[in-house]
Amino acid sequence: MKVSPMFYVAITTLLLVTITLMCAMNFPFNWVFYLTVIGQILIIVMVYKVLTDNYTTDKTFEHFYEDYPIESIEVKIEEEKFR
Numbered sequence: 001m002k003v004s005p006m007f008y009v010a011i012t013t014l015l016l017v018t019i020t021l022m023c024a025m026n027f028p029f030n031w032v033f034y035l036t037v038i039g040q041i042l043i044i045v046m047v048y049k050v051l052t053d054n055y056t057t058d059k060t061f062e063h064f065y066e067d068y069p070i071e072s073i074e075v076k077i078e079e080e081k082f083r
Helices: 005-024 029-051 073-081
Strands: none
Touching: 005 029
Protein backbone atom coordinates (compact mmCIF):
# COMPACT_ATOMS: atom_id res chain seq x y z
CA MET A 1 0.00 0.00 0.00
CA LYS A 2 1.34 3.40 -1.01
CA VAL A 3 1.64 5.99 1.74
CA SER A 4 0.08 9.26 0.66
CA PRO A 5 2.16 12.44 0.95
CA MET A 6 -0.70 13.88 3.02
CA PHE A 7 0.12 11.24 5.63
CA TYR A 8 3.54 12.87 6.09
CA VAL A 9 1.88 16.28 6.38
CA ALA A 10 -0.47 14.96 9.07
CA ILE A 11 2.27 13.24 11.07
CA THR A 12 4.54 16.28 10.94
CA THR A 13 1.73 18.61 12.00
CA LEU A 14 0.72 16.30 14.85
CA LEU A 15 4.31 16.08 16.09
CA LEU A 16 4.87 19.84 16.01
CA VAL A 17 1.57 20.53 17.82
CA THR A 18 2.58 17.93 20.42
CA ILE A 19 5.91 19.71 20.91
CA THR A 20 4.09 22.98 21.48
CA LEU A 21 1.90 21.38 24.14
CA MET A 22 4.93 19.76 25.76
CA CYS A 23 6.64 23.15 26.00
CA ALA A 24 3.55 24.66 27.59
CA MET A 25 3.42 21.85 30.16
CA ASN A 26 7.13 22.20 31.06
CA PHE A 27 8.30 18.79 29.88
CA PRO A 28 12.01 18.06 30.28
CA PHE A 29 14.23 19.90 27.81
CA ASN A 30 15.78 16.76 26.31
CA TRP A 31 12.36 15.36 25.29
CA VAL A 32 11.39 18.61 23.62
CA PHE A 33 14.79 18.99 21.95
CA TYR A 34 14.88 15.49 20.46
CA LEU A 35 11.29 15.71 19.23
CA THR A 36 12.07 19.10 17.66
CA VAL A 37 15.01 17.58 15.78
CA ILE A 38 12.81 14.69 14.63
CA GLY A 39 10.16 17.24 13.55
CA GLN A 40 12.68 19.15 11.47
CA ILE A 41 13.76 15.95 9.74
CA LEU A 42 10.11 15.07 9.12
CA ILE A 43 9.54 18.49 7.53
CA ILE A 44 12.33 17.78 5.03
CA VAL A 45 10.90 14.31 4.30
CA MET A 46 7.39 15.76 3.98
CA VAL A 47 8.46 18.44 1.50
CA TYR A 48 10.38 15.86 -0.55
CA LYS A 49 7.44 13.43 -0.63
CA VAL A 50 4.92 16.11 -1.57
CA LEU A 51 7.10 17.56 -4.34
CA THR A 52 8.02 14.19 -5.84
CA ASP A 53 4.51 12.72 -5.73
CA ASN A 54 3.32 11.47 -9.11
CA TYR A 55 0.17 13.62 -9.21
CA THR A 56 -1.39 14.91 -12.38
CA THR A 57 -4.53 16.91 -13.05
CA ASP A 58 -6.36 18.34 -16.01
CA LYS A 59 -7.23 21.53 -14.11
CA THR A 60 -5.64 24.82 -15.09
CA PHE A 61 -5.63 28.28 -13.56
CA GLU A 62 -8.67 29.05 -15.70
CA HIS A 63 -10.70 26.66 -13.51
CA PHE A 64 -9.98 28.83 -10.44
CA TYR A 65 -10.75 26.76 -7.33
CA GLU A 66 -12.11 23.25 -7.67
CA ASP A 67 -14.82 23.81 -5.05
CA TYR A 68 -15.83 27.15 -6.62
CA PRO A 69 -15.41 26.81 -10.40
CA ILE A 70 -15.86 29.90 -12.50
CA GLU A 71 -16.77 30.09 -16.13
CA SER A 72 -14.17 31.06 -18.65
CA ILE A 73 -14.24 34.54 -20.16
CA GLU A 74 -15.17 33.19 -23.60
CA VAL A 75 -18.34 31.58 -22.23
CA LYS A 76 -19.38 34.82 -20.50
CA ILE A 77 -18.80 36.86 -23.66
CA GLU A 78 -20.90 34.45 -25.74
CA GLU A 79 -23.72 34.58 -23.16
CA GLU A 80 -23.71 38.38 -23.25
CA LYS A 81 -24.02 38.36 -27.05
CA PHE A 82 -27.29 36.45 -26.83
CA ARG A 83 -28.88 38.77 -24.25
